[in-house]
Amino acid sequence: MRKLVNWFRRDKLETSFDRELQYHLERRVSDLERTGLAASEARRHAVLELGGLVQVREEVRDVWLTRWGRDLIYDLRFSLRSFYKTPSFTTTAVLSLMLGIGATTVLYSLVDQILLHALPAREPERLVLIDWKGDYVTTDGFGSWNLMSYPICRDLDRQKQFFEGVFCRALREISITTEGFAEPATAEVVSGNYFQVLGVGPSIGRVLTTEDDGVPNANPVVVLSYSFWKTKLGGASDVIGRKLLVNNHPMTVIGVAAQTFQGIDVGQVPVIWIAASMSEQVIPGFKDYLSRRTRWMQILGRLQPGMTLRQAESGLEPWFKTMLRDDMRLPDFPVITAERRHNFLNSSLVLTAAPQGHSELRRRLVEPLWVLFAVTGVLLGLACLNVSSLFLARGSAHEREIGTRLALGASRGRLGRQLLTDSLVIALAGGLLGTAAAPLAVRALIAFLPQGNAPNALHAGVDWRLLLFALGTSLAAGLLSGLAPGWQARRQSFSSCLRERGGTGSGGAHIRKAIVTVQIALTFTLVIGAALFTRTLETLMAKGPGFDTTSLVSFEIRPAQNGYSASDGNRLIRRLDELIRQSPITQASAVARFALLTGGSWNDPITILAGKRIATREEVNLNAVTPGFFATMGIKIVAGRNFDDRDVRSAGDPGYRSAIVNEALVKRYFGARNPIGALISMGNGPDAKPNIQIVGIMSNFSYRGLREESEQAYFPFLEGSDVGPTFYVRVRGAPETALHNLRAIVQSVDPTLPMIDFRTVNEQVNRSLNTEHILATLSSSFSALALLMSLVGLYGVMSFVVTRRTREIGIRLALGAQPRSAVWLILRDALVMIVSGIAIGLPLVWALGRLVESQLYDVKPSDPVVIAAAVLILGFAAMAAAWIPAWRASGVDPTEALRAE
Amino acid sequence: MNSRFPIPQGTLDMLILQIVSLESAHGYGIAQRLEQISRSVVQVNQGSLYPALHRLEQKGWLRSEWKQSETGREAKFYFLTAAGRKQLAAEKNSWERLAGAVRLIFNEGGR
Incomplete structure (x- = not known):
């Protein structure tokens, strides 16, 4: 350390040492002269005694800097001088390495942030993701990956010999109203122990606790993210106790999460956290959060100190097997085949280290x-x-x-x-x-x-x-x-x-x-x-998506998240659909429950009755559309008929009666048989009763993404459902002007309703790629x-x-x-x-x-x-x-x- | 002249500390003192003096100050620090133990 300091003051050291040597020599020379030596001889003698001035200087310098450090300085000086003299060499070399190192650093930045960086939680290395391997026997589900139900999370949380705590979470799109304006946002629905298990505290107020996650619908409270609090609420200090609307339901702010904490998904940062007991408000129409077979949440836990993944995994086994047997005896357990029962009972839990949380990105x-x-x-x-x-x-x-x-x-x-x-x-x-x-x-x-x-x-x-x-x-x-x-x-x-x-x-x-x-x-x-x-x-x-994307635009509305009941919502959709179709900017227009090319889909295995009964092992991608959909998108009906007025059902009449399936589905499951008139139903259990008639066959097109060639079945746009929907409009003229016109139409019906993801379908294609x-x-x-x-x-x-x-x-x-x-x-x-x-x-x-x-x-x-x-x-x-x-x-x-x- | 033996490796530092412990001194003063020792007992190579002084200063056993010398000119005087005093004591101690041990072995051989 001292030597490093010396490096910076070496000029001072040099002059000081010169003076010291000077003094020595002068004294020595005068002393020697006194003994009768000639001046020049005295000086020579004095220098010789010291072993040469250059040598002694070098040795003292070595003391200051060590030889190694000194050589480095000389080397550096030499390098810089020679680089300065050969600018083209230097430029080429530096530029090459700048590109190489720069590119590597840029990629590393993303690799680090997305793949490697641990959550700003307490001891993140003890966090694990718990996943189900085997047949979950799902009755309902939504979300992305590694999904299980809320009650199973609560059960896992009780396994204290392995886990300090186990929490679950799901990201959901919501509409949030702070100052009279509703806007789409993302909420993280979590079990009450989420913050405690992660070891994340509030920056003001308090975070959620298990008490907030008790009686269903009883605790309309939210924790805000730090950035939402700062940007949308101006960092107001009196925010605690303030009310805001989540999907039109009033909720009270109890705190703001720690500044560094941005949820457990680096790719999607929620603006608020809400307890799972409030899931009915967060997910309109969802009443099954206590169902064991509804998969919608990721489950993560914190291992006990010293517990390894494998130990916990095998230690959980006996309890888990008992739970499986108990679950099968529950009254709401679906009827399944013997084969599936076998697969269900052979399921196991798989633990993977999750110090970085869970991220789709x-x-x-x-x-x-x-x-x-x-x-x-x-x-x-x-x-x-x-x-x-x-x-x-x-x-x-x-x-x-x-x-x-x-x-x-x-x-x-x-x-x-x-x-x-x-x-x-x-x-x-x-x-x-x-x-x-x-x-x-x-x-x-x-x-x-x-x-x-x-x-x-x-x-x-x-x-x-x-x-x-x-x-x-x-x-x-x-x-x-x-x-x-x-x-x-x-x-x-x-x-x-x-x-x-x-x-x-x-x-x-x-x-x-x-x-x-x-x-x-x-x-x-x-x-x-x-x-x-x-x-x-x-x-x-x-290859494209299999339909014509020119002048095609799409946008989504979410009536259910803006306070509409299912029937009111459908009245709104019908009214909007009519207005858009009548607008002079519209060539054609239709509505689909689920948007295309977003990476997600509505899916379920189906059962087909066509001479014999076929239950599909894989899931089939499903959607529900208005009769104009195929014409609007330029999708060909290759056999049978399109949807028409016969398929439109009034509110309160449940269930689908007719379906149009794609060629891929026909090819895979029908072979040479004629699919028109065959019956299908959702689900592949023995209790599935095929009663939906296939009325037509559509050409193949992309649903989730362009890579996929999936089997698809489309139903008529059913009233009474309250998902989505997405409007597809083929416009005349520039899509930018269309946005203006379409927004005016939406606002004429409901000025507070946000239009979500308005974009051209071409842009959507690019996004999906x-x-x-x-x-x-x-x-x-x-x-x-x-x-x-x-x-x-x-x-x-x-x-x-x-x-x-x-x-x-x-x-x-x-x-x-x-x-x-x-x-x-x-x-x-x-x-x-x-x-x-x-x-x-x-x-x-x-x-x-x-x-x-x-x-x-x-x-x-x-x-x-x-x-x-x-x-x-x-x-x-x-x-x-x-x-x-x-x-x-x-x-x-x-x-x-x-x-x- | 030939009867004088060269100073053992590492003892120069101890000698310098000893000289400075009696009285603060500048480099030339220490050299003169060493010269006296040289004449009588051991031969000290004066060339190693300044590197040694700077090394001891670097280690914090000596500190230095520019002061007026006996001739009226400014000279760099070296002082023993507390750490230096401790070091000197330790070195004296270990030296004595070594000398004692060697003597013991020689005495045994002589018996």
């Missing part, structure tokens, strides 16, 4: 992010190789200088250290620039990510974790770039290098060629990756950069080869060789590198291809067209880069070349 991005992170890693490797190559080139230009230094007694280690200092300085400069530019790129990327209804908790700032990563990466990059040049310097024999004539040293040409070959191999894999992802995106875009967009765009940009770097590397080494062989080429030309043969002489070298690079890259592609297969659509990593395209792109670009120096070789003037010696 994470689930969706885990693969793409790791893939892209790996790509940036390769890019960084390429950048390091580039810098290595540059250093080698510089080293060969300085061969004589290095040789001279060696001859004068510099140690090889010392020279190696100088090289290492050089590369570290370059890497740190690149890292600094890369990190400085990173937030911009991170911000752009975050905007590009799949968006849920709630905002995400991602930020573009540079925190200490990111800085640490960038620093570590820079150091690693510096070491890596210095490796080959250092090795080369060690090998160099100074005698041979002094003997040789300038400019003709071996210059590490072999290493440089090897480096370029590796660069080409790595670039080849990246180019193929980019081609695969681009092909995937293009195929999906070209945004993982594919990210993969294609980023992998293409990264592989373009990689290509650029390899070309620079190749160009560099070929230029070097040409310079080195100038004499040889000159002689050949003088002896009558054609200039063309000189070009070929050089190009042959390049061709060997390109071909062997690709040959190394091919097996890499096959090995890595399997890792990305799940991200691809309709294309294989071994796709010959893709590989051929990559070979062509790479080969062409590489030959072009090699052509320039080769062409220069053909222009060699024999006399000049020979005289240059």
Whole structure:
């Protein structure tokens, strides 16, 4: 530490020591003169006594800084001076590493935030996700993944020998009214112990407790998120006790959660937390939160200290099996087949570590992010190789200088250290620039990510974790770039290098060629990756959703969340539908219960009665639409009839009578039989009574997303249901003006009703493909950069080869060789590198291809067209880069070349 | 002259601490004192004096101050710090134990 301080005050130390020495010498000289020595002799003697002034100074300096530190300063000074003198070298090297380190840091920022960062909870490493493996025997359910019911969560919470506590949670879309304005927002419905188990407290007021989650509907209280409190309520200190409307139900604010806490899903930050006992208000029409077979919440727990996942998992087993048997005896347990009963009883609980909470975004991005992170890693490797190559080139230009230094007694280690200092300085400069530019790129990327209804908790700032990563990466990059040049310097024999004539040293040409070959191999894999992802995106875009999206816009309303009863809500929908259809801007318009291309769907297994009874194992995607739907969307009815007035049922008449199924369903379950007139019903239990008649067959189109070719069954838009709905309108003119007109229509019916997710269907298509967009765009940009770097590397080494062989080429030309043969002489070298690079890259592609297969659509990593395209792109670009120096070789003037010696 | 033996490794520090413990001194003063010792007992290489002084100062056993010297000019004087005094005591102690032990072994051999 002291030595570090000394580093900064070394000038002061030097002058002080000079004075001290000065004093010593003067006293000694005058003393010696007194004994009769001549002045000059006295001085010589005094200096000799001290063992030489230079030596003693050096030794004292060593005391101040240690030798190592002092050498570092000299090395640094030397590095900076030499970089300053070669700006183009420095710029290329720093730029390469800036791109490499910058890209890696940007991706790491997202990897860290989305995949790695633990919740700001107490001891997050003890948090686990509890999931059901086996047949849950669901009677009803909604939500995303890892779902179970509320009562099972309460049961798990009682298993205190394994868990300190177990909580459950579900994210729900709500409408929240603070100052007269209703707006859509996201709430987290939680069990009362949520905050206690997580170990999260309030910033003001209090958080929810188990008392708030007791008697159903008895505790209309909410905890606000810190950011909602700050942005929407101005951070008012008197917010506690204030009332706001959640889905038109008054609720009292009891507190604001801790500032750092943003829920347990990094991709969706709720604005309020509400106890599950209030779920009837949060989810209009939902009365089953105490049903054991209704799956809608994720269950997470905190393990007891010292308890491992496996211990808890096996320890829970006996209790769980008893619970399964007890559950089956309950009166509300559905009637199921013997096979399903068997599967149910063989279910088990699976625990996974969940220090990062539970996130749909994470689930969706885990693969793409790791893939892209790996790509940036390769890019960084390429950048390091580039810098290595540059250093080698510089080293060969300085061969004589290095040789001279060696001859004068510099140690090889010392020279190696100088090289290492050089590369570290370059890497740190690149890292600094890369990190400085990173937030911009991170911000752009975050905007590009799949968006849920709630905002995400991602930020573009540079925190200490990111800085640490960038620093570590820079150091690693510096070491890596210095490796080959250092090795080369060690090998160099100074005698041979002094003997040789300038400019003709071996210059590490072999290493440089090897480096370029590796660069080409790595670039080849990246180019193929980019081609695969681009092909995937293009195929999906070209395929489209299976209906006509031009001039099609959609928006959602949620009457149930704005205080409408089911029947009032349906009157509202019908009125709106009529008004929109009559509007001059409308070509066609229809209503669907569930929106398309959002990633979700209404689904259920079905039972089909067509000669024989078929219960589907897989779920079928379901929807309910108004008669105009197929015409509006441009979906063909390929057989049977469309919905019409016969299918419209009045309020209070329950159940569907007719259905239109898609070709995929017919193909899978009907074979050659005629589906028209066959009966179906929802559910696949033995108690299912097929009574819905198939009246038509529609062409296939995408429901959840473009990748999926699912079986679908559509029902008439039934009155009495209170989900959704989403309006689909094919408009005349620009969709922007349409928004204005449509909003006016909605407001004319109910001025307070929010219009949600108004967008063109084309935009929705793009949104549903945004993982594919990210993969294609980023992998293409990264592989373009990689290509650029390899070309620079190749160009560099070929230029070097040409310079080195100038004499040889000159002689050949003088002896009558054609200039063309000189070009070929050089190009042959390049061709060997390109071909062997690709040959190394091919097996890499096959090995890595399997890792990305799940991200691809309709294309294989071994796709010959893709590989051929990559070979062509790479080969062409590489030959072009090699052509320039080769062409220069053909222009060699024999006399000049020979005289240059 | 030849009868003087070179100072054992590491004892120079102890000698310097001992000299300064009697009275604060500047580098040349310490050198003169060492010279006297050299003439009679052991040979001290003056070249190691200044590195040693700076090392001891760095370790916090000596502190220094610019003061007027006997000739009227400013010189850098070294003082023993409390830590230095402790260190000197410890070194003296261990030195004596070592010397005692060696003597014991020699006496045994002589018997």
